[in-house]
Amino acid sequence: MSVDQGTVHRIAHLARIAVDDNEVEHLQREINAILSFVEALGAIDVEGVEPMTSVLPMLLRMRPDEVTDGFIAEDVVANAPEREDHFFVVPKVVE
């Protein structure tokens, strides 16, 4: 499979990365090089094979449903590029 320039734009939008028109051809070539590298996987017989979900047999541990951390709002917002009190500020999203 290979991607066309329209697909490159679509992927860039899915990834929320702005791409200049003059970068598209270059990106298309690189993405297609990687896709052709992984192409051979399509020929492997994987009939009846379970996809891996955990690399080692591990059970997710349960713990009592209780507060173990918190009251650190100042720490949480300390690195925000824009903030007001303990809120993150974003461009307006509702009219």
Added chain:
Amino acid sequence: MTDLTRLSLAAARDGLRAKKFTAVELTRAHLAAMEKARALNAYLVETPDLALAAAASSDARLAKGEGGPLEGLPLGIKDLYCTKGVATTAASRILENFVPHYESTVSSQLWRDGAVMLGKLNLDEFAMGSSNETSAYGPVVSPWRRNGSDAKIVPGGSSGGSAAAVAAHLCLGATATDTGGSIRQPAAFTGTVGIKPTYGRCSRWGIVAFASSLDQAGPIARDVRDAAIMLRSMAGYDAKDSTSVDLPTPDYETAVGASIKGKRIGIPKEYRLDGMSAEIDALWMRGVAWLKDAGAEIVEISLPHTRHALPAYYIVAPAEASSNLARYDGVRYGLRKPGRDIQDMYEQTRAAGFGPEVRRRIMIGAYVLSAGYYDAYYVRAQKIRTLIKRDFETTFNAGVDAILTPATPSPAFAIGEKGAADPVEMYLNDVFTVTVNMAGLPGIVVPGGLSAEGLPLGLQLIGRPFEEETLFSLAAALEQAAPRMEPPQAWWA
């Protein structure tokens, strides 16, 4: 006084306990070496004040006969580990001004045990790369050079700063991380020792995530004993990482020097690649002979799905990366670029913040996870991962204790020499290391000798899950047998 930076971590530890020198003297010696070695670009941030204060506290504890297993020992920290109050960039512009308000579990355990932080070490951006050339803050230069050449050589990646700093004696040891070979390949390129422990052995909490099902922390050090000492402090159960394993941490140092008589070592025929260089093949065969001489039994094994591991990795790792790196949105931390609306703000921020390799991997990941392609790429790659793991299980169930392979298909290359035209050329560096991450196994790399051009070459041992001790014993046997390497001349100082 002899140059304290020439000591191994174990010798420095013993010297401190015997009061031959102080932690402040040891730290000062390293800070001075770092200052002279800035041309290598190994450290992104130096923290001399913090280091000297920590060393002085260590001296106070040592004077009272107290102190932890790493008391007063100066270390470098890969800049993927969050360090409280010290900038943590992941070598990316998007985290240029990020100062964590918390400490990663692994680094906090080093400080608990008395270690001293010298600074933060350069890496490939978000640990994506095999040469340290993708760092937003410039490549790291290896302390090694080819015979008769002053071409700048890469230290490998992604833990290139860690490997270069250890090889150039700019710290006694360093933390690193390994998603597809990022501890072991740079260790091989710089003549150092690096171990990626079993998935789950070290907590991932507080380490900037790349591909969560593959990422593991581990040390790079100058010899096997030093790596064992460091891993003991780094490993251990952490309730804050749901994939951290609740097992006791052995005293790995006691495994160094233990007999390897009767250990069964598998030699996988699939690792003999078409067109493999005679030099790498000869190194591998020397490794076989060294283990045999030390009493190990050598058996040929088959890992039939080996050649599919690297392509499958380049689906799984970018898929997880695209998901993990979705958090860099210009809202909660890191860079923000203004936009027409919130969507445009996200897109402008991420375009400005991510370098070309990271962008490429995020886009590949978004593609293989997108509707219509998820089954063909991602689910299929996860099925192939099951097959790769099954190969190893079959081998280990047949009584094989560990597997010996070359670490890399070639010695280190010069900056700018690889991957410019085709990203896949760079990816092929990880062909021998990536299977280990795909199967969650432990792997260690030790130096095996020098290439014809005078650059280090490494051997890799792959072990059963949670049997890092066996790897330390076998690696120590290889280290004993391998020719002594003269450390690189300090041309940078």
